[in-house]
Amino acid sequence: EVQLQQSGPEVGRPGSSVKISCKASGYTFTDYVMNWVKQSPGQGLEWIGWIDPEYGSTDYAEKFKKKATLTADTSSNTAYIQLSSLTSEDTATYFCATGNNPFDYWGQGVMVTVSS
């Protein structure tokens, strides 16, 4: 069974950074790219980007290129997203998602709150 276990909720001060993890199990980690999706409170879904864990290659939506950094550790089957220069606009739930189709499988989501 494919499982994506994400880290716990984060609180970050404005201007700081946070790093969220997504540990994959139940499949070969390098078989699929890992996507990240943002959901602002009460809002819809935004695709942030993906990382290919096998090669480390990435693709980002333009609006997240200076905000998010995607990495992956094949030794621990874990993907990460780092969000930098936090503002109130970054307060949201962040999901990792993977699969043969985009988003076959989803993590449970991590709530990031930006607050001073």
Add this chain to the structure above:
Amino acid sequence: DVVLTQTPSTLSATIGQSVSISCRSSQSLLDSAGNTYLYWYLQRPGQSPQLLIYLVSNLGSGVPNRFSGSGSGTDFTLKISGVEAEDLGVYYCMQATHAPWTFGGGTKLELK
């Protein structure tokens, strides 16, 4: 960026009623290889989204066959033939033909 417009934004239904959700794209989602990367997801309250339909009309794993998808080019439809209580939540269409991948604004299905 491709804009996906979902209608209606809210849908009230009774159990057993059949309903449809429309997703219209600002550009054709047919790529040069003849593929159409249009997907449908359901997000139940307090849960992560789940895949319902992939590549316009293919049922996701474990998804009941009361769900069906159709369409081509810029116009797509998700149909639920006989709503059940577990179907309540927000439905999203998503396209992965053009970068960046984009989602529709969502359709909330609620009980009448």
